[in-house]
Amino acid sequence: MDSSSITPIELGTVQKRIIIFIIILAFIGFVDSLYLSANSILGITPPCFITEGCDVVTTSKYSTILGIPMALVGAVYYLFLFLASLFILEKRHMAVKQAIAAISGFGFVFSLWLVYAQIFLIEAICTYCMISAITTTLIFISSVFLLKQRP
16 A cells, blocks of 8 residues: 555545535435345335336345345445545545445446346346446446546
8 A cells, every 4th residue: 555545635626526426325325225124124025116026126036145135235335335435525545535446346246236137037126226226336437537536
């Protein structure tokens, strides 16, 4: 890790706006995932709007990983991104910007897999899951823009 990773950097107006946008998206993703997590833990099938299939997707074999609801994994993911983005506004470390880009990149790829699973394996679409996929995509794109911005 070079010294620029731990030395606070100046944030320009564009960078601050991108970070605030990521914070808003991470909050939306967190609320969405938390809602699905609560439903999963309580054994409730969330009502679907726009699409039909939330019941099929949220109860499929792809809805858990090692017995943990995927939505709970998503909630932790979004909470990390939310807190890391707040940290950047306060401490402004380049390493945190890089971590957000890396984690959101992983989230984006994983989200692609989950969308693929919905469309081709489960053959049903969950509106809440698609909100998460769109949110993750926007966070990843924003984090790439954030990295490309000069301090």
